[in-house]
Amino acid sequence: MNNAYKGTLQQPMQATTAITVNQKDLGFIKTPVIRCYKGVQDKICSHYRCKPFIQETNMTGIGALSRETGCHIETIRYYEKLGLLPKPQRTSGGHRLYTKKHEKRLGFILKARGLGFSLDNTRELLSLSENTERSCGEALELVETNLATVNQKLEELQRIKDSLLVMAQRCKCCCPGTKAPDCTIVDALYNKSSEQPEGSHA
Structure with missing residues (x-):
């Protein structure tokens, strides 16, 4: 690797242009694989150094979301396909990035389904929760x-x-x-x- 990339980053960088995430699951990072960009600077950040940035954005991967909610990964994707769960942002590598809003909405869906509501009724309840014009x-x-x-x-x-x-x-x-x-x-x-x-x- 070029020596220009071997320096230690003293403070977490605030990405202003783009972030490229190569790991499969942001919720379980093992290797220094996040590249941060700030203007024309390009440095390789370690997992430890870049983690604060990820936490600030409140984003997580599908694996971490699955573990946090107890919902299977395929079920999460299924709810996305049905439109019950909004499609998340993706990294340049195509990996999903979920926010706390996704986690909260998924929890709502799982609770409704656990109480026996159909998918259509769950969708209707979600609509009610977001519409101040309805009673x-x-x-x-x-x-x-x-x-x-x-x-x-x-x-x-x-x-x-x-x-x-x-x-x-x-x-x-x-x-x-x-x-x-x-x-x-x-x-x-x-x-x-x-x-x-x-x-x-x-």
Whole structure:
């Protein structure tokens, strides 16, 4: 390497023209691979020296975002493709650079999905969160609709539970120790019965 590039940078440089990031994941930097430009000066910065600049910009790579939120990398990309998560800036090498706003929005999406909201309803909730012209009544309507869906699923799960309890009780009472083909559980599964939960065969 030319001696002009071997000097130690005493203070973090404030990049005014461009930044080229070569590492795969800004959240896990191992080697001095960031090149900072300031006017006509061109120096190689170590990871340690350039890290303050990255922290000041509040940017991180997709791997670090995945670790911070617990969301798989492919899911993050999927949400970007759907438009739920804004497309991030990219380095000259094509690597994604996420901000704290991305992290906060992704957390919103994950929480909504965890509560059972569909992708469309999650998109609508995101829209509500950014529109001062809309009322919380619209958000409440989405919650109540989702709640009704959850209650319907709970009712079906209760029917399944009741059927399983009946099957277990009959086996204990009627055929303990018999051969499996003669078990009442096998018989119940072969024959349509009143204990079969509605819609469970769909």
